[in-house]
Amino acid sequence: MTEAKRKRCLLQGNEAVVQGALAARCRFFAGYPITPASEIAEQLSVRLPAVNGTFIQMEDEIASIGAVIGASLAGVKAMTATSGPGFSLMQENLGFACAAEVPCVIVNVMRGGPSTGLPTSPAQGDVQMARWGTHGDHPVIVLAVSSVLDSFTITVKAFNLAEQYRVPVIILSDEVVAHTRESVELPLNSEVKVVDRIAPGMPPDWYKPYQGDARGVPPMAAFGDGYRHHVTGLVHDQDGFPAQDPQEVEKYHLRLSMKITKGLADIQLTKKFQMDDAELFVVAYGSVARSAMRAVEDARKAGIKAGLLQLITLFPFPRRTLTPYLQQCHSVLVPELNLGQISREVQRVNQGQCAVVKLNRVDGKLITPQEIYNRLVKLSTGRVG
Amino acid sequence: MPPSIQALTHKYFRHNKRFPHVWCPGCGNGIVMGALLRAITRLELEKDEVVLASGIGCSGRMPTYLDFNTLHTTHGRALTFATGIKLANPALNVVAIMGDGDATAIGGNHLIHAARRNLNLTAIIINNSIYGMTGGQYSPTTPFGATTTTSMYGHIEHAFSIAELTVTAGASFVARSTVYHAALADQLIEQAMMKPGFAVVEIISNCHVQYGRRNKTGSAIDMLTAFKEQAVTVKKAATMEQEELRDKITVGVLADRDLPVSTDEYKRIREQARAEQEKR
Numbered sequence: 001m002t003e004a005k006r007k008r009c010l011l012q013g014n015e016a017v018v019q020g021a022l023a024a025r026c027r028f029f030a031g032y033p034i035t036p037a038s039e040i041a042e043q044l045s046v047r048l049p050a051v052n053g054t055f056i057q058m059e060d061e062i063a064s065i066g067a068v069i070g071a072s073l074a075g076v077k078a079m080t081a082t083s084g085p086g087f088s089l090m091q092e093n094l095g096f097a098c099a100a101e102v103p104c105v106i107v108n109v110m111r112g113g114p115s116t117g118l119p120t121s122p123a124q125g126d127v128q129m130a131r132w133g134t135h136g137d138h139p140v141i142v143l144a145v146s147s148v149l150d151s152f153t154i155t156v157k158a159f160n161l162a163e164q165y166r167v168p169v170i171i172l173s174d175e176v177v178a179h180t181r182e183s184v185e186l187p188l189n190s191e192v193k194v195v196d197r198i199a200p201g202m203p204p205d206w207y208k209p210y211q212g213d214a215r216g217v218p219p220m221a222a223f224g225d226g227y228r229h230h231v232t233g234l235v236h237d238q239d240g241f242p243a244q245d246p247q248e249v250e251k252y253h254l255r256l257s258m259k260i261t262k263g264l265a266d267i268q269l270t271k272k273f274q275m276d277d278a279e280l281f282v283v284a285y286g287s288v289a290r291s292a293m294r295a296v297e298d299a300r301k302a303g304i305k306a307g308l309l310q311l312i313t314l315f316p317f318p319r320r321t322l323t324p325y326l327q328q329c330h331s332v333l334v335p336e337l338n339l340g341q342i343s344r345e346v347q348r349v350n351q352g353q354c355a356v357v358k359l360n361r362v363d364g365k366l367i368t369p370q371e372i373y374n375r376l377v378k379l380s381t382g383r384v385g
Numbered sequence: 386m387p388p389s390i391q392a393l394t395h396k397y398f399r400h401n402k403r404f405p406h407v408w409c410p411g412c413g414n415g416i417v418m419g420a421l422l423r424a425i426t427r428l429e430l431e432k433d434e435v436v437l438a439s440g441i442g443c444s445g446r447m448p449t450y451l452d453f454n455t456l457h458t459t460h461g462r463a464l465t466f467a468t469g470i471k472l473a474n475p476a477l478n479v480v481a482i483m484g485d486g487d488a489t490a491i492g493g494n495h496l497i498h499a500a501r502r503n504l505n506l507t508a509i510i511i512n513n514s515i516y517g518m519t520g521g522q523y524s525p526t527t528p529f530g531a532t533t534t535t536s537m538y539g540h541i542e543h544a545f546s547i548a549e550l551t552v553t554a555g556a557s558f559v560a561r562s563t564v565y566h567a568a569l570a571d572q573l574i575e576q577a578m579m580k581p582g583f584a585v586v587e588i589i590s591n592c593h594v595q596y597g598r599r600n601k602t603g604s605a606i607d608m609l610t611a612f613k614e615q616a617v618t619v620k621k622a623a624t625m626e627q628e629e630l631r632d633k634i635t636v637g638v639l640a641d642r643d644l645p646v647s648t649d650e651y652k653r654i655r656e657q658a659r660a661e662q663e664k665r
Contacts, residue, residue, distance in 0.1 A: 049658035059498040070469025225452040232457035
């Protein structure tokens with residue numbers, strides 16, 4: 001028997017999402033065609049049935065995420081992929097997945113907005129929407145990808161976090177990451193760490209479907225497993241039945257929030273580049289992080305002590321990772337393809353410790369390394385902004 | 386002998402779980418729930434292999450009370466969740482329970498596409514011509530001229546005929562009953578659950594509280610009596626003129642046809658996909 005070997009392949013970001021989903025043992029996809037995310041659906045429609053999985057094209061994005069939640073409740077790892085307009089339609093049932101704690105992955109390949117916007121141009125306008133789009137206080141995890149390899153590894157991670165914490169996980173990609181082809185060496189399936197939800201170990205009569213374990217996460221039975229239970233979007237007690245008692249209601253909200261807080265060390269992913277001795281740094285994510293990396297390299301060559309903190313987890317916002325650098329550096333530059341959505345978060349956690357400088361583009365074009373470099377030069381010579 | 390109410394409640398109710406229910410005295414929802422339980426008993430289905438999925442509204446509360454795998458989804462979306470469940474585990478018997486506003490207004494798109502798609506699902510639509518839970522606003526099945534809390538000057542839109550709509554949309558099986566015809570409702574639900582493909586049972590029901598009061602149709606009993614008088618069988622309806630059928634309710638099986646069922650067709654897709662991947 002020949003040993004399986006890693007293969008180098010030329011993939012676009014959307015294709016790497018597909019590979020990552022399959023490696024994470026996703027076996028259900030429901031979606032609706034939309035630019036620039038459609039390749040994910042197209043490829044999964046071919047590949048899922050070959051691994052005993054299921055693909056279905058639904059009548060709209062509302063139905064797509066509904067079917068995804070249904071499949072997950074029946075015990076199958078499930079995902080959908082869309083772009084801004086479709087992501088808007090998904091907000092209602094995204095809230096259901098938060099409330100009923102249904103693991104699932106939603107990929108939003110961001111394009112220019114609002115409304116129909118710029119369907120074939122990159123943007124990062126959906127960042128705060130990913131966090132707060134559905135109504136009510138709710139836990140959610142938002143991850144951003146910046147490269148083809150990221151699109152693979154972060155998709156696997158997204159499924160693992162969804163299963164581990166019983167939450168919907170949103171992956172924010174963008175038109176450039178989705179459609180750029182890069183040569184990558186993907187790990188073999190046997191090398192990929194895959195996490196599955198914890199099934200109840202107690203007899204069915206003892207099962208309380210919404211009683212959290214030590215981490216605050218309840219074990220999850222699939223419909224048909226013999227653990228008959230009730231699932232609802234209404235506020236519910238440990239037994240899963242609607243509750244209005246103020247104490248029960250508060251307990252429910254606090255547990256949903258606490259299960260994420262307890263896992264922050266696990267959930268908050270960042271990459272650091274030249275940060276140890278940095279005097280000023282860039283906070284970037286998605287395709288902009290690629291430009292930022294080049295700009296920081298060039299700045300270092302020019303003798304400027306710049307660093308890059310790349311955010312993979314956007315929410316819960318990695319405050320603890322940022323804080324030491326906000327104290328260490330005199331300035332932080334936040335380049336984004338929006339008018340300032342993550343810079344709000346940086347300002348919030350900064351509390352006046354260093355100068356937070358924005359660099360924004362909303363013309364449907366990428367921020368170039370040169371633009372970031374120029375700003376770093378200005379900042380290093382004390383001419384803020 | 387049909388099983389007694391006591392036997393059914395003992396077997397299928399979730400005892401000590403959030404009773405009493407939310408429905409008004411005389412509500413038709415209880416009759417539909419009884420019909421569903423009698424059908425499930427006759428089909429000898431195990432509780433573990435049944436999933437009930439509902440939307441929002443008075444009808445949406447039904448699964449809460451029953452000891453199956455139960456799911457109370459968002460407004461109008463029961464069929465979308467049911468689709469995912471059925472595809473993920475085709476061995477489960479999945480029944481969606483909806484109201485008229487739920488199934489044909491906010492969920493109208495899902496209903497027609499579920500019928501067209503023809504998965505092996507059962508849809509029970511309780512049609513009381515009104516949004517009851519939210520206070521009696523007009524729904525897509527409120528009759529022309531009716532008074533509701535959002536049509537105090539008389540309703541100026543026309544009503545859907547739900548069963549006929551789903552026949553046209555392509556469902557394998559479509560039937561209609563009323564809550565007066567409880568025994569017929571049992572049989573139709575049983576037939577629907579046995580039928581391969583998408584099966585719809587519309588059950589005309591009474592909301593004497595939100596609809597009846599404002600339209601002078603009387604008490605629950607008056608409304609059920611009216612259903613009895615309005616009902617004509619499919620066979621009889623075929624001999625009547627359109628004009629004569631205006632205020633009638635056609636009951637019985639409106640469509641029963643053998644169509645390819647997409648849940649089964651997908652098995653073929655999987656085989657084909659596997660074969661093609663092996664070739665590579």
